[in-house]
Amino acid sequence: MSDLPPLPGPCELCGGLRGTRREGSLICADCGWRYGDAPDPDLPLPAIEVVYYLRYDRRVKIGTSRRPRQRLASIRHDELLAFEQGGRALEQQRHREFALVREGGEWFTLTDEVRAHIAALRERGEPWTLYARWLSDALR
Template sequence: MAPLRQCWTCEGSNLYPCHPEPARAVSPARRIVRRVRSKLLPGPCTLCGHLSGTRVGEAWLCDACGWRYGDVPDTDLPLPQVEVVYYLRFDTRVKIGTSRRPRQRIASIRHQELLAFERGGRSVEQQRHREFASAREGGEWFTLNDEVRAHVGRVRAVGEPWQLYARWLSEALRGAASP
């Protein structure tokens, strides 16, 4: 009789009781990496704190940032800096700015809502300032007109700002190239 093992959907999770399933002998050439629908990670992601993940082969990947569950960023090294262009709304105005430390920067600016993040630095920010020059009120503040609203909508459609930032940070830590 074949030895018993945990089923592949529950393996490694302390949150759900798993059921034993007989192990099957499979040649390495016939192994298929199974991708499971999103489920709860065994614990919060060490990078972003998100709780849901996807099982890919033997690894769990965080759904929010793509970080491999169980990997720990080297605390002796500084986190990589990811430049973002941020869009903050205050009343009927939008501030288009850039930062390498968005949490710190956004906390220091009076605003009502974080609308979106766009990956990029000063050159992307300046391009947006030129693009919306007709709506400029002064400095980095713009009137929230239809043109600005449409652009923010397109940028926001890519994803929720903090989840995007977590994903970009994860990519930078892994050394992955990203546009």
């Protein structure tokens, strides 16, 4: 249970419900967006490149996207494991790191080494909360 007070309503950016006070403003505890502000609907949201880790059975797909909600909706998977901010270069670095357990394409065996990497990413936060934070930072 969180000891942070609830926001009066959902955050306009991420839908978070917990808040904190900072410099006289009510701030979403999840993404850091100032409560009451709304992103300009006439402007496109900034593109945030992420490397995603999807589990399907005992395999993990390590891919990248600038539109993770759309991309993940198009891929059969059991669970979103983690995000890390970065694009193609970071994705290729991860593919090289785990090359010994590559099953084909962007799919890797879920070994202890891969699990440990994902666990370290999860310590930073839940994937969609992190994404909302990165989006909030880009909008500011």
